[in-house]
Amino acid sequence: MTILISKIETLFLEGSLEAICFATIIYLTRKGTTILPLKDIKDFAERAVNSSLDKITDFERRMKVLEVLTQTDIIYKNIVGLNAVKGLNSEPNIVLDHSREEIDRNLRTLKMKLGAPLADNDTSLYDGLKINLNSIDPSELTWRDPEANMIIADDSVLVKNLGPRQKQFFLKPRENMKCASLSSISSKCNGFINDFNSIGFSDTIRNIVHNKEWKENESKLLECTDRILNTIRGIWNNPAFATSEMRSTQSEGTYVTDIIVPLLRASLEDLPSGAIFLSTAERQSIASKTRRSSSSNEERSIQKNLIGKKPDVMVMTKYRGKVFELTYVESSRVICTKSKKDDDSVKLWRETLDGISFVGNACRPASNQFGIVGIQVAGEELFLNVLIKDASGIPRYFHLDQAEMPFAKNTPWRVEPLVHLLLIFRNTMIVNQNLLMQALEQADARPPRNTQQSPTVTSPLRT
Structure with missing residues (x-):
């Protein structure tokens, strides 16, 4: 996702004015000949617009970027139709995603630490956290989730589902x-x-x-x-x-x-x-x-x-x-x-x-x-x-x-x-x-x- 947003932002900052349109964004975000859902493309475009506007000083370019989000539904239907007729042929980018193995490794380490607290007064808290962690499906975690990075946040379900005393002990440093x-x-x-x-x-x-x-x-x-x-x-x-x-x-x-x-x-x-x-x-x-x-x-x-x-x-x-x-x-x-x-x-x-x-x-x-x-x-x-x-x-x-x-x-x-x-x-x-x-x-x-x-x-x- 970050790479796609970066591509769109580069278009806004460095591309020719003629190329700055929603159709080009659809082309940049495709996967091979597969076009992403309109909702996802709109989300990528909105984030790229927000991140690039602060860096654009040229008035005409700024106006072109602002117009992008007004040109969505009709252009999307036209591109989908064109793709169905002749396709937008290109070699798909290879995605290197090692996040799954890193997440699995972090979860194993976190469970090991929760199973062997170094401080005696952490025992009850760790027992509760480990039970709550086991209720989470690891396959649903991504790199954007704190738990996948071994972080236990005070607003996470791991803490919200603790008992009153366990939660109070967790929040003591705060x-x-x-x-x-x-x-x-x-x-x-x-x-x-x-x-x-x-x-x-x-x-x-x-x-x-x-x-x-x-x-x-x-x-x-x-x-x-x-x-x-x-x-x-x-x-x-x-x-x-x-x-x-x-x-x-x-x-x-x-x-x-x-x-x-x-x-x-x-x-x-x-x-x-x-x-x-x-x-x-x-x-x-x-x-x-x-x-x-x-x-x-x-x-x-x-x-x-x-x-x-x-x-x-x-x-x-x-x-x-x-x-x-x-x-x-x-x-x-x-x-x-x-x-x-x-x-x-x-x-x-x-x-x-x-x-x-x-x-x-x-x-x-x-x-x-x-x-x-x-x-x-x-x-x-x-x-x-x-x-x-x-x-x-x-x-x-x-x-x-x-x-x-x-x-x-x-x-x-x-x-x-x-x-x-x-x-x-x-x-x-x-x-x-x-x-x-x-x-x-x-x-x-x-x-x-x-x-x-x-x-x-x-x-x-x-x-």
Whole structure:
């Protein structure tokens, strides 16, 4: 599927204007002389349109791409008829799909780990997870399913079908990371809305800093909150996002550059645990490239220049000459389709799994504490996620928090959840940096043995 979308996107970006039409898309997505169902082709075309519009600056080309989705049913019937008469002869592409064997291997490993917990207090939880895992038909799993990649997510059926105590125990690391509730923040947010120049969050911060999960004192939390609110003030002054009509015309790149990155910088400035930096150049992930480089010789011969995934933003740190990726961010435009949201969600947990596997090969940070963060921006919604490994090395994926973007002053109810989310993000990064530094110092004396590649299942490749 990814290859087909890439083909269509290449057509949009590099093909002649005359070739940009729905008929060409049908031709590109065919399998030999077999034409795919109209529903599937429409889905591929929609995803390619969404991914390419942000990269097209030429007005005429942009209009041609937008017209593609209006030329579907009649053209499809005509092409099907033409194919029935004379066929669209071509040699079918050979699909190299090793995902099934990788999925089977991951499931065997996961069942083995669940059958022999390394921590005694995991016994009951693992028994429940193993029973639920056995109820899943392995043949129905694909590379897009977390369970096929050895990930147990908090919203999966494996967890939803646990008993109350087992579920509470599974979610304990997530609750520890979420820190205290900002129950008194609403009135302060309303004050911020009413008085554009006042911040006044001192009382709110004072009410929450005594919780042991927060790693900074009142003064530091107040400084961070002040920066976040100043950034929100800047968003409200940005004419490009003043109205829903204006927001809908902005590209993904503008959204990331003008809003997402400033909010992240505000929350991460002046961290107590050392230098950290944001990469916004869509550079390839080191962790992803490392995993792809460990693929089979057959795959490497097809993709000679292996390229890792390219998140929209990465938060990175450097320690003792080594660079580590601690956060991945995937964003859509302000207007987000369901297919884009679903694709980014899958891409994000795959990136975090590669990231924690990369760190694990360099050191052994504390289980159930250290995690790789994934932030998804889907339209006006922000989702904060984290992937950690438990004592047995099983990846657990948690959805920590979510909030909506307060684009305008008439959405005051969105300010409180966003500040809360960003404070949790900052706190998590402080913990993760400290745990990483400690683990690397220990690894200098005792390097980790029996390193393992990421269990991320390889998506199908075409020759």
